Amino acid sequence: MKYSLCIGAYPDKDILYHLEKVKEHGFHGLEYYGWEQLDVDIVAKEQERIGVGIIATCTRYFNLVDSSKREEYLQGLKETIDACDKLGTKSIITQTGNVIENVPREVQQQAMVETLKQCAFLCEEAGVTLEVEPLNGLVDHKGHFIQYSDEAVSIIDQVGSPNVRLVFDVYHQQITEGNVIRNATNYKDRISHYHIADNPGRKQPGTGELNYVNILRSIKEAGFDGYVGLECGYTIDTDIALNEFKKNILQKVELPGVEVSR
Incomplete structure (x- = not known):
């Protein structure tokens, strides 16, 4: 498996700082969600210099359930694919948008399917993967369609x-x-990418109720070899937290290719 950091891991620091930290900690890439905020040509050159890059970004728009928004969504996806081509990014994350009141759920599901089929054609041509992300509606994303x-x-x-x-x-x-x-293991053939954070609080693994040694070991043993992104906040200095994560969790999972300390 490969590991990515997410933008915001170092508050108030820019993308280049994050990329340097990815390299320093022996991780494999950065997730940067708002690609449209970047000068992608400059970032592409800096990625080459540093030796790591953006492995995932987001679509411009998050609405798959409303068929009236389909053309806008597809146009945003085309623009995102163009940016990914320059950056060498292979994963595009999308959310679904919120439930539309007074529209049957099956109608909204079908709208998603039809939009995603058109997305599939674009992604297959470009050699990128569009990744649909379920979100919880209890704490963070009330009303999100796919949970x-x-x-x-x-x-x-x-x-x-x-x-x-x-x-x-x-x-x-x-x-x-x-x-x-x-x-997480039964659906591994449909999963492109994992995000991890502990619960409650959405902080770094090891601060809550989730046993990440067992979770990551199970995902590894199921044969997954893609990216696991630390999409979390940090309760302590980020560098200290990442070193603890590598020592206390990754070392026990026995994952090769990730440096445990610096």
Whole structure:
């Protein structure tokens, strides 16, 4: 497995600072969600200099359930794909938007499927993966349409493209449904990418109720070899927290390729 940091890990620091820290800690990439805020040509050159880059970004718009927004969504995806081509980024994360009141759920599901099928064609041509992310509606994202793993997998299966898959965010799914290891491994063939943070609080692994040694070991043993992103806040200095994460969790998971300390 490979590990990524997320923008904001070092508050008030820019993307280049984050990329340097990714390299310093022996991680494999950075998730930067608002690509449109960047001069992508300059960042592409800096990535080459530093030796690590942006491995995931987000679509411009988050609305898959409203068919009237489809053309706007697809245009934003095309622009995102163009940026990814310059940056060498292979993953594009999308959320679904909130439930539309007074519209049957199955109608909104079908709108998602139809939009994602059109996205699939664009992504297959470009060699990128669009990753749908379920979010919890109890604490952080009230009203978000896709919250449960099984419904998300059902929609992905209807789209039927290897370039449209899921982000499985352990923090969100712990809040929404629990049963984390079973879902995180049973659905591994539809999952492109994992996010991790502890619960409650969404801080670094090791600060809450989730046993990340067991979770990550199970994901590894299931054969996953993609990215795991630390999408979390930090209760202590970020560098200290990352070194503790590597020593107390990754070392016990026995993952090769990640430096435990500096």
